Amino acid sequence: MKAAKDEEASMGMLETDFTTPDCLQEVEIDKKLQEICLRIVYPESPAKLYCSYALNIILTAAVIALSVALSVRTEKPVISTLGPCYPTCPSGWIGLGNKCFHFSEDMRNWTFSQTSCMALGAQLAQFDSLEELNFLKRYVGNSFSWIDLQRESTQHPWKWTDNTEYNNLVPVEGEEKHAYLTGSGISSSRDYLKRHWVCSKSNSSTSQYSGPSSF
Template sequence: MLLTPGSGSATRVPTPPNPHQLLRTHRRRLHTAAPKPWPTHRLPRPPPAPVHGRTAHSSRDTLPSLQSAISALPTLGFLSSSPAHAKGQVSSHRSEQKRKKLQVHCPSVLSPGSPAKLYGCYAVIVVLTAAVIALTVTLSEKEKKERVSIKNICAVCPKEWIGFRSKCFYFSEDMRNWTFSQTFCMAQEAHLARFDSLDELDFLMRYKGDSAHWIGLHRESTQHPWRWTDNTEYNNLVPIRGEGEHAYLSDRGISNGREHMPRKWICSKPDRYLQYPEVS
């Protein structure tokens, strides 16, 4: 504050500004109004060249800038301009799909980075397939051996005759006495039926039905043994009921009775058969 001479009061006179303060204020304003720096992630623009009073970009300067911009972009599949590269990408995608499908079937063996495990999975599949084929062949051969014997003998029987094992049997529909029945069988080159095993006897019993049928057993009296029509002695495989001299098959087994009683009869001829060749 300055005092003016000749006046009784003080008058405020402005103080001149400090040069250093003004300099600091001017620098602060310049720093505040300064433009922001160019972002580091953006590409720098090429400087324009004056052409007839205008600014235009030169093609020589623009091409390197575009190439650098493209190289700075992320690598995308659609930027590839090479057909071979695109075809390789498709093939790689298909291979990845096949690998994923295979992982579904072999999840515990296959891994994306282990070709050895992939080959191991293939080996397991091949071994299992071979085992199944070998088992199938073995079972088929066993079944074939069971169905076909070493020598398969099959009776060749005339019309209206029935084959069982190596014999042919004829079951009559008429009813005659024992002597007539034997005469009929001899006319057919056969004899009244003879059985040599329980299987043959069971077959005759099943097939004869409910009717009684004469068979080839006979004897002279109750004091003599039973014999077949070829005069061979009966081995008493099954006991014969009754007190007669001529045997027949009934529902109760083998019975006997008088020769003159009319009954149906059974003929058998064991001498004709067909022998197939041996099966190796």
């Protein structure tokens, strides 16, 4: 019905334009025919336009929501992995647990070695576990280094200089009164012999560190 009405209207328009000159009349007829053809071929109602706009808005919102969901899904939580805790030790010292150790380059007798450690706010090395002992042995290597153990005689127990009795975690070899450490264990010696020494002191301030440094 709409197409028929459009055709009738167009015919009426054509009839009213016959009074114009021929060339202008033909141009006007062509324009009006084009308008009529467009209305017939592409009839658009306001309802269809509104539906098209609504559909475009819904599709756009869906694409945005999908993009946000994918970006959130691909983000992985950052897990911080920290290394073991080592004490914050002064320069030239090596840390293990809550202790700092200093390995001397000089060689002196037991008494001088203890005095040297005390001047640094420490004492000759003490160890509380096999872990600490093995750590010290590894760094001492083939050298002989004084440690804190001493005794009054072969009939007396080994003690640290704070008078705490040694728990014989590892036996001390020999018959002398002062102990020194080697890469293979603990031995005793006369205190006047010149050897390297190891100082130790506690330090409760710890930080994340990749491992002990070399000395």
